Every structure is written in C-alpha cells, then in structure tokens.
Amino acid sequence: MTTQPFISINGLSVGYTSRAGKIIRVLRNVSLEISRGESVGLVGESGSGKSTLALAAMGYFKRGLRPLCGDVHFDSVDILALDRDELQAIRGGQLALIPQNSGQSLTPTMRIGQQLTEALRLHSNLESGQFSDRVVELLTQVRLPDPAKLVSRYPHELSGGQQQRVAIAMALAGEPDALLLDEPTTGLDVTTQAHILELLRDLARDRNMAMLYVSHDLGAISRVCDRVVVMYAGEVVLTGSARQVLLAPRHPYAHGLLNSIPRLDQTRMPIALDGRPPMPGEAITGCAFADRCALADNKCLTEAPEMVGLSTGELVRCFKSDMIDRMPVSSRQPSRLNRSDDKTDDTALGLRDVAISYAKDNWLQTFLSPADGGPPATVDNIRISINKGETLGLVGESGSGKSTILKAIAGLISPKRGHIMLHDQTPLTPRVEDRPAVNLRQIQMIFQNPDDSLNPRHTVAQILAQPLQLYFGLSGDALHQASVSMLERVRLGAHYLDRLPSQLSGGEKQRIAIARAFAAEPEIVLCDEVTSALDVSVQAAVLDLLDELKTQQGTTYIFVSHDLAVVKAISDRVAVLYQGRLCEIGPAEAVYTAPFHPYTDVLLGAVLEPDPDVAPKLIADDVVELSPPARGCPFQRRCSRKLGAICDSEMPPARQLRAGHVINCHIPADEL
Amino acid sequence: MLSLLFRRILLGLVTVCIVSLIIFAGVEILPGDACTQYLGEYQADDELLTQCRKDLDLNRPAFDRFAEWAGGAVTGNLGLAVDGKTKISTIVGDRLQNSLLLAFCAMSVGVPLALLLGVITGLWRDRLPDLIASTLAIFAMTIPEFVSATLLILVFSIWLGWLPGIVLTSASAPAAEFFPEILLPMIVLSLVMCAHIMRMVRSSVIEVMASDYVQMATLKGVPYWPTVFRHALPSALLPAINVVALTIAWLLGGVVVIEVVFNYPGLGRLMIDSISDRDLPVVQSIALIVASVYVCVNLAADLLTMLANPKLRTMYMRK
Numbered sequence: 009m010t011t012q013p014f015i016s017i018n019g020l021s022v023g024y025t026s027r028a029g030k031i032i033r034v035l036r037n038v039s040l041e042i043s044r045g046e047s048v049g050l051v052g053e054s055g056s057g058k059s060t061l062a063l064a065a066m067g068y069f070k071r072g073l074r075p076l077c078g079d080v081h082f083d084s085v086d087i088l089a090l091d092r093d094e095l096q097a098i099r100g101g102q103l104a105l106i107p108q109n110s111g112q113s114l115t116p117t118m119r120i121g122q123q124l125t126e127a128l129r130l131h132s133n134l135e136s137g138q139f140s141d142r143v144v145e146l147l148t149q150v151r152l153p154d155p156a157k158l159v160s161r162y163p164h165e166l167s168g169g170q171q172q173r174v175a176i177a178m179a180l181a182g183e184p185d186a187l188l189l190d191e192p193t194t195g196l197d198v199t200t201q202a203h204i205l206e207l208l209r210d211l212a213r214d215r216n217m218a219m220l221y222v223s224h225d226l227g228a229i230s231r232v233c234d235r236v237v238v239m240y241a242g243e244v245v246l247t248g249s250a251r252q253v254l255l256a257p258r259h260p261y262a263h264g265l266l267n268s269i270p271r272l273d274q275t276r277m278p279i280a281l282d283g284r285p286p287m288p289g290e291a292i293t294g295c296a297f298a299d300r301c302a303l304a305d306n307k308c309l310t311e312a313p314e315m316v317g318l319s320t321g322e323l324v325r326c327f328k329s330d331m332i333d334r335m336p337v338s339s340r341q342p343s344r345l346n347r348s349d350d351k352t353d354d355t356a357l358g359l360r361d362v363a364i365s366y367a368k369d370n371w372l373q374t375f376l377s378p379a380d381g382g383p384p385a386t387v388d389n390i391r392i393s394i395n396k397g398e399t400l401g402l403v404g405e406s407g408s409g410k411s412t413i414l415k416a417i418a419g420l421i422s423p424k425r426g427h428i429m430l431h432d433q434t435p436l437t438p439r440v441e442d443r444p445a446v447n448l449r450q451i452q453m454i455f456q457n458p459d460d461s462l463n464p465r466h467t468v469a470q471i472l473a474q475p476l477q478l479y480f481g482l483s484g485d486a487l488h489q490a491s492v493s494m495l496e497r498v499r500l501g502a503h504y505l506d507r508l509p510s511q512l513s514g515g516e517k518q519r520i521a522i523a524r525a526f527a528a529e530p531e532i533v534l535c536d537e538v539t540s541a542l543d544v545s546v547q548a549a550v551l552d553l554l555d556e557l558k559t560q561q562g563t564t565y566i567f568v569s570h571d572l573a574v575v576k577a578i579s580d581r582v583a584v585l586y587q588g589r590l591c592e593i594g595p596a597e598a599v600y601t602a603p604f605h606p607y608t609d610v611l612l613g614a615v616l617e618p619d620p621d622v623a624p625k626l627i628a629d630d631v632v633e634l635s636p637p638a639r640g641c642p643f644q645r646r647c648s649r650k651l652g653a654i655c656d657s658e659m660p661p662a663r664q665l666r667a668g669h670v671i672n673c674h675i676p677a678d679e680l
Numbered sequence: 681m682l683s684l685l686f687r688r689i690l691l692g693l694v695t696v697c698i699v700s701l702i703i704f705a706g707v708e709i710l711p712g713d714a715c716t717q718y719l720g721e722y723q724a725d726d727e728l729l730t731q732c733r734k735d736l737d738l739n740r741p742a743f744d745r746f747a748e749w750a751g752g753a754v755t756g757n758l759g760l761a762v763d764g765k766t767k768i769s770t771i772v773g774d775r776l777q778n779s780l781l782l783a784f785c786a787m788s789v790g791v792p793l794a795l796l797l798g799v800i801t802g803l804w805r806d807r808l809p810d811l812i813a814s815t816l817a818i819f820a821m822t823i824p825e826f827v828s829a830t831l832l833i834l835v836f837s838i839w840l841g842w843l844p845g846i847v848l849t850s851a852s853a854p855a856a857e858f859f860p861e862i863l864l865p866m867i868v869l870s871l872v873m874c875a876h877i878m879r880m881v882r883s884s885v886i887e888v889m890a891s892d893y894v895q896m897a898t899l900k901g902v903p904y905w906p907t908v909f910r911h912a913l914p915s916a917l918l919p920a921i922n923v924v925a926l927t928i929a930w931l932l933g934g935v936v937v938i939e940v941v942f943n944y945p946g947l948g949r950l951m952i953d954s955i956s957d958r959d960l961p962v963v964q965s966i967a968l969i970v971a972s973v974y975v976c977v978n979l980a981a982d983l984l985t986m987l988a989n990p991k992l993r994t995m996y997m998r999k
Contacts, residue, residue, distance in 0.1 A: 093903065127901075
C-alpha cells in the first residue's frame with residue numbers, strides 16, 4: 009500500500025458569495041481519501057453537497073461556486089493549482105466522470121461515434137485510423153448491442169440505459185485511473201440499474217480503478233462500494249466500511265436514513281426522518297443534525313462535534329455515537345395490517361378488458377387491411393377491480409403501461425376497447441372534458457414531479473382554493489378555514505398559505521399536491537410515482553402521510569411506482585405489468601413471495617437492498633423492448649423459463665393460486 | 681420527409697390563397713371604387729362613372745374579377761394601376777428589387793454581426809464586452825428608427841460629409857447606382873435587426889453553456905473553444921434561424937419609416953403612397969407579395985431548422 013492516497017481532499021470548503029455579500033459555504037471543511045482500487049460511496053440528501061464534492065475532485069465548480077480553503081490532490085498533483093489547459097488534460101483522461109443524467113449529458117447534435125472519437129482523440133495515443141475500431145470495442149465492453157450501428161446514432165435515439173452505457177464507454181475511453189460517478193443509475197429501471205452496477209463493479213475490479221460513487225441510493229452504494237462516507241449539510245458526518253455504515257451506523261443521521269428506506273423484507277412502514285436539513289448559509293451553532301436528532305441534548309445544540317475515531321475504525325461526527333443502539337425506534341404499522349377486518353367488498357373502480365393504444369388510426373391502412381387491426385395496443389386485456397379503501401400498487405419497468413393506465417382512468421387518454429366502471433355500475437366517460445363534475449371530484453391525481461404539477465405563479469392558497477371553489481363553492485372565510493385545515497392534514501401550517509412553490513422544499517411541494525388532491529374529498533386517488541423525485545427520508549414521510557389520510561378517509565389508491573419496496577410498503581394488492589399486459593396480481597405478501605411469475609422474479613431479483621450481504625439475482629437481460637409482441641405471452645422474448653412455441657402463440661392462461669392471487673403464465677401453477 | 685415537405689408547401693399555398701381572398705374582399709368592401717377615386721377630382725357625373733366602370737370592367741361580379749386577378753397574379757401579370765396605363769408588375773417589380781437589395785445589404789452586415797455579438801455576449805456574460813454590447817443593443821432597439829436615422833444623417837452626411845443623407849436615384853435604376861446612397865439606410869436597419877437577433881442568440885448561448893452536456897464536455901477534457909464550437913453552438917444557434925426568417929420578411933415589407941426618411945424607393949413606401957392615392961390594385965399586389973414572402977421565408981426556416989436539428993431530422997426521416 010502506498011503512503012500517499014490516490015485522491016485526497018483535505019479540509020476543503022466550497023462556497024459562493026450571496027447577494028448580501030456574505031460567504032455561504034456549501035461544503036464545510038471536508039476531507040476524503042481514496043486509494044487505488046478502492047471504491048468509496050458518498051451518501052447524503054439532496055443539498056448535502058455530495059455532487060459539489062465529486063465535481064471538486066475534478067477541479068470543477070459550478071458557476072458562482074469557488075473553493076474557499078483546503079486542497080485537492082490527485083495522484084500527488086495539486087488539482088486546484090492547475091491552469092485550465094492542465095486541468096483539461098487530466099479530466100476525462102486519468103480522471104473521468106460518469107454523469108447523473110446521460111440523456112442530457114450527451115451532446116444532442118453529435119453522433120455517438122463522434123462523441124467517443126473526440127474522447128479518444130483527446131486522451132489516447134491511438135492513430136486516427138484506429139479510432140473507429142476502438143469505439144466499437146468500447147461500446148462492446150459496456151455490453152451495448154450492435155455497436156457498429158450505434159456509432160451513427162444520435163443520443164436521443166437510445167434508451168436511458170443505453171445512454172448511460174455510452175457515458176460509461178466515454179469515461180473508459182481515456183483509460184482512467186479514477187472514476188467519479190454522480191448518481192449514475194438514478195432514473196433507470198431496476199433491472200437496468202442492477203446490470204449497470206454489475207458492469208461498474210467488474211470494470212473497477214479489472215482495472216484497479218479508484219471510484220467515488222455519489223448516490224442517495226444506499227442499495228446501489230452497498231453493491232459497489234467498499235467504504236461509505238455520509239454527508240450532512242455540507243459536512244462529512246460518518247465514514248466507515250460499507251458493512252459498518254449500512255448495517256450498524258454509528259451516526260444518528262445515517263441511522264435515520266437507513267430506517268427511512270422501505271425494504272422488501274419488511275412489513276412495516278419505513279420511518280420518516282422528521283425535519284429538514286439546514287440550508288447553506290443558515291446559522292448552525294452546535295451539531296447541524298441536532299434539531300432532528302432524538303439523542304440531542306444541550307451540548308449538541310451549543311457545541312459543534314469534531315470527527316472522532318471509534319475503536320471499530322469508523323470516523324464519526326457525533327457526541328452520542330455510543331448511544332445509537334438505544335435510539336427510540338417508533339415503527340408505525342401500516343394501516344392495512346390493523347385494518348384488514350373493515351375492508352369492504354364494494355368495488356370502487358373496475359377495469360373491464362381495457363385496451364389503450366397511442367397509435368393513431370390510419371384510415372388508409374384500416375381500409376386496405378381491415379383484418380390485422382394495426383399494431384398491438386400499448387395496453388391490452390387489463391381486467392382489474394379495486395375495492396373501496398384498498399391500495400392497488402402497479403409495478404413494472406418503464407414502458408410497462410402503468411402510467412398509461414392511470415391516464416386512462418383520469419380521462420387523459422381514451423381506451424381503445426373496454427370500459428372503466430365507477431362503483432361497478434356506471435361506465436366512466438372516456439374523456440375528462442366530457443365527465444360530469446362529480447366524477448372529476450371523485451377521481452384525483454397526484455403527479456410525480458410537483459415542480460411540474462404546481463403552477464409556479466400561484467400561491468399555496470390559490471392552489472388549494474381551486475378544488476375547494478370548484479367542487480364545494482367555498483369562498484371568503486369558509487375557503488380560508490378549509491385551506492388551513494387541508495394544510496394541517498398534510499402537516500403543514502397556515503403560514504404556508506402565501507408561499508409560492510419555489511419557496512418550498514421538494515417534500516413540502518409534494519404535500520401541497522397531496523393536499524390539493526384531498527381537498528376535493530376524492531374516492532379514488534391516482535398516485536403516479538409520487539415519491540420518485542424525493543429524497544428517501546422525505547419519501548418515508550410522504551408515504552406515511554398518504555397512509556394516514558387513507559385511514560382517515562377510506563380513500564382508494566392506485567399507486568404506480570418503479571420502486572418495488574415502496575409499492576410493497578403501501579399496497580394491499582399489487583399488479584405486475586409488462587408491456588401493457590398483466591403478469592401477476594394478488595395480495596402484496598403473495599406477490600412478493602414465491603411462487604412468482606417469471607417477470608416478477610426478474611424484477612424482485614434486481615432490487616438492491618442497502619445490505620452488502622445481499623446480492624441481486626440477475627435473471628433476464630435488461631434489453632429494452634419497444635413494442636409488445638403481436639401474439640402470445642408479452643414476456644416471451646426475455647423469459648428464462650420459456651416453455652416453447654406455446655409461449656409465442658397463445659395468451660397465457662390466468663392461473664388462480666390462492667384467494668385473489670392470479671399469475672398469467674403457461675407454466676403450471678405447482679411448478680411456478 | 682418528402683410527404684412532410686409536400687404538406688408544408690401545400691399549407692403555404694393555401695395560406696397565400698386565403699390571404700389573397702381576404703385582401704381582395706377587403707378592397708371590395710371599402711366604400712367607393714377605382715372610378716370614384718380616379719374621377720373624384722373632376723366632380724364626376726354618373727355618365728362618366730358608368731363609362732369608366734365599363735372601361736375598367738368593374739361591372740362584372742366580384743368573383744369573376746377575383747379569379748381573373750388571382751389567375752394573372754400566378755403568371756406574374758398583376759394588371760394595371762388605377763391610371764389604367766402603367767403595368768403594376770413594372771412598378772412593383774422595381775420596388776421589390778430595391779427592397780431586396782436593401783434587405784440583402786442589411787442582412788449581410790447585420791446577421792453575421794448579430795451572431796458574433798450574441799455568442800460573445802453569451803460567453804462573456806455579465807462581463808465588460810457583454811455590458812457594452814447589451815447596453816448598445818437596448819439603445820438600438822428602443823430609440824425609434826427615425827431618430828437614429830436622423831442622427832446618423834446629421835453626423836455622417838451633414839457634419840462629416842462622408843455619406844449622402846438621402847437617396848436620389850430613381851426607382852428603376854440598376855442596383856449599382858444605389859451605392860453609396862444605400863449605406864446609411866442599410867446601417868440603420870442592420871443596427872435594429874442586429875440588436876434583436878443578438879439578444880436572442882445571447883440568451884440561447886447562455887442556456888446551452890449551462891446545459892449538462894456542455895458541462896460534461898468540459899469534464900471530459902474538451903478544451904474551451906472546441907467545447908463552444910462543437911458542443912454548444914450547433915444547438916445554441918438553431919433558434920436564430922426563425923428569428924432571421926422573421927427579420928427578412930420584416931425587411932421586405934415593414935421598413936416604411938426608414939424608406940421615407942431616406943427617400944428610398946422600396947416596397948413599403950410604395951404601399952403607403954398607393955394607399956394615400958387609393959391605388960387599390962397596387963395595394964392588393966403588394967399585400968399579396970409580402971404575404972407570399974412571409975410564407976416562403978417561414979417555410980424555408982422551418983425546413984432548415986428541421987435539417988439542422990438531429991432530433992427532428994431523425995423523427996421525419998424514419999417515417
């Protein structure tokens with residue numbers, strides 16, 4: 009082992025000057041060391057400064073930010089002292105970055121081949137004649153299909169997973185000694201994420217690279233990293249081996265963070281971490297985490313803790329690290345477990361053989377060949393009925409049609425065939441414009457990203473007033489009262505009324521979106537990935553809120569998410585969709601335990617738990633299918649347990665396993 | 681791709697047809713006609729009017745006359761002016777040529793300058809070059825054209841005596857004879873145009889330079905200027921195409937004030953003169969020409985944008 013670490017960041021503070029002329033520090037006195045062949049995970053909530061730190065390791069600071077003190081050494085070179093040309097020679101060469109959102113990080117006007125060739129021209133010793141062979145080699149190395157054809161494609165023609173692989177290939181072009189990864193799998197499907205992480209693990213091992221892996225996803229971190237660094241409010245609060253940090257964290261924040269993650273093997277709701285981290289520039293007198301910490305006492309509020317080494321080897325910034333085991337754990341049982349007896353059999357909503365197609369009817373084609381009926385519908389044969397007060401989870405990869413089904417229920421897209429029945433008696437009018445007001449009130453939707461679904465120029469009062477005025481005709485004092493009581497029900501105070509969405513945090517915005525939906529006193533609430541854009545600690549609080557509102561009101565939820573653990577935590581029943589077809593439906597516990605539909609098996613196998621001892625099972629490839637097959641089982645092309653021709657030609661039968669648990673598969677029930 | 685092109689051209693033709701119909705109808709609805717106007721100063725009696733209407737063929741149904749006018753317009757024959765002698769295509773043709781000349785000169789200075797300044801101000805945002813150019817641009821946009829035109833005449837032709845302050849060349853003179861008289865109107869137009877395009881390019885450059893992919897190019901080790909030229913500008917300059925197109929259309933039909941100040945014989949001034957003379961056939965013809973220019977230029981801009989933007993290009997190529 010060498011004495012000088014490969015990457016070493018020492019006492020680094022990064023900040024900007026505010027309009028008032030104050031220096032606001034985003035990173036506060038951060039130190040971090042990474043040796044060759046080591047992969048370090050950097051964890052924290054959004055705003056904790058983890059991406060800023062990763063970019064600082066490359067000597068890059070976003071506009072306005074600058075290093076205030078401290079230094080960054082890479083391979084014994086003082087990065088902050090280099091001039092622009094020297095920096096550019098190292099960036100992308102010895103030290104490469106894999107960005108968060110490759111879809112936006114690849115230049116839209118350049119072909120994949122051009123972008124890779126550019127990296128080679130800058131950072132390799134190859135002759136220009138060898139570039140094209142090397143590009144194909146790199147694309148093959150990241151396991152992209154048909155690399156020779158891919159080079160002439162533009163980024164927008166690739167799927168998210170493919171774009172991410174191209175970004176990895178580009179980072180590898182300079183044969184780097186160190187890789188910085190900034191949330192490289194956020195936004196990808198579980199299966200794609202699992203495959204990309206395996207690829208990164210292999211690459212890091214084969215090339216003995218140093219890796220800094222920035223993520224809020226502890227599951228991904230546990231899969232890739234040897235050591236984990238936890239950041240909070242611009243400071244490092246805990247470092248230790250992955251096993252130490254993820255299994256027995258010695259800092260209350262890390263402890264709370266781990267508890268807020270929904271797990272597949274748990275039946276309880278995740279525990280929310282209350283409060284919010286201090287904003288950069290906020291005055292911090294004692295420990296930055298003190299106001300959210302259950303262990304905090306006077307000392308924590310007045311005196312800032314230093315990093316101390318523990319006998320077990322971790323470094324922790326906490327006075328109470330020996331008391332973590334005694335932290336109060338208040339685990340709330342989800343409502344479904346203590347409410348199973350009052351479940352009614354009244355149907356809230358029924359989908360009767362619904363088919364939805366995005367393809368426009370081409371009259372010419374219909375006229376010429378009326379028999380074939382055009383391409384297969386995006387969503388087909390959906391027959392589900394949802395009871396009152398029940399939560400139905402819809403899971404599947406992107407393209408599985410789960411959001412499309414929500415849109416059809418909301419009336420944003422008309423089904424091609426079939427009906428959506430309200431209360432099992434009245435078919436809903438397909439288009440939302442034609443629906444009577446009472447139906448509009450009964451069905452409310454909460455969207456994934458509150459930044460897009462809340463009007464940025466409306467105050468919270470105006471946002472909440474809309475449903476209250478529209479459906480209940482409230483005005484004046486009554487309107488004010490109702491708005492305040494809605495805010496209180498989503499655990500926000502009346503002082504939020506005159507704020508604009510931009511003055512709220514992500515979690516607060518989503519609460520406003522929830523309050524708006526519930527202000528209509530709906531029977532059915534459609535939740536489209538409502539926690540995907542939130543931090544895990546905030547996600548737990550939002551899930552908890554949704555569950556509480558349901559218990560109070562007996563609301564029916566249809567909950568769409570790509571996160572299987574989240575769906576498990578909140579759902580009574582779960583439906584697994586692939587290519588717009590139903591694979592499996594049943595009570596949550598039944599779907600998440602064997603016997604499985606082969607696709608459910610693939611999905612569950614790819615879920616990453618924040619536990620270094622749990623490895624994912626990768627069964628099927630993460631190929632992206634763009635359209636469902638014309639006939640037979642939707643999963644035929646990726647299924648590892650395919651029986652043969654029957655899967656290609658015939659729709660799989662619905663096999664009833666236990667009460668309400670149905671698997672659509674040709675494999676006999678006792679072999680599943 | 682071809683079908684899209686075909687559809688857009690068809691749509692453009694339909695637009696021009698509808699516009700021509702509206703122009704014709706508008707002129708028909710106005711009280712009085714060419715004869716009451718033409719004979720007005722002689723206190724025309726009914727007999728003369730009837731004779732005149734017969735001569736000018738105004739007694740036929742409006743639809744017939746529209747068909748004849750439109751049919752003529754397609755073949756380039758715009759009919760006769762209200763005096764019954766001059767061919768409209770000659771008057772308008774000369775003026776159109778002059779307007780094209782002025783537009784071409786103004787564009788060839790204004791557009792490259794605007795792009796250059798837009799990129800510079802975008803890259804050096806909030807620094808000295810940006811502050812200077814942006815401030816000047818605001819002046820160029822807010823000072824009314826006749827004021828800046830008068831100022832330029834004052835400085836360059838009266839005080840310094842470098843350039844002629846007014847155009848004395850006749851409308852039908854060949855292009856070469858307009859120099860150097862054309863220079864001052866050209867400068868005024870370039871200034872206004874340049875300011876608009878520059879501000880748009882500037883904000884587009886700022887937006888693209890802050891994008892994830894430019895940041896990624898930097899972090900990939902691409903030096904600064906290749907990053908700007910290869911990664912940023914192809915996207916940043918795309919929106920300029922449409923603004924330039926609108927400017928072309930404006931230069932051909934909407935620069936009346938400049939033409940009046942400098943006595944430049946362009947389309948805009950002819951339009952105003954014809955309106956005050958109630959020479960309705962000429963007004964019709966100019967309106968039709970300006971409308972066609974708008975349609976053509978916008979069509980060209982859309983096609984160019986589509987070709988230059990890989991996202992749109994691949995979308996239509998595959999279909």
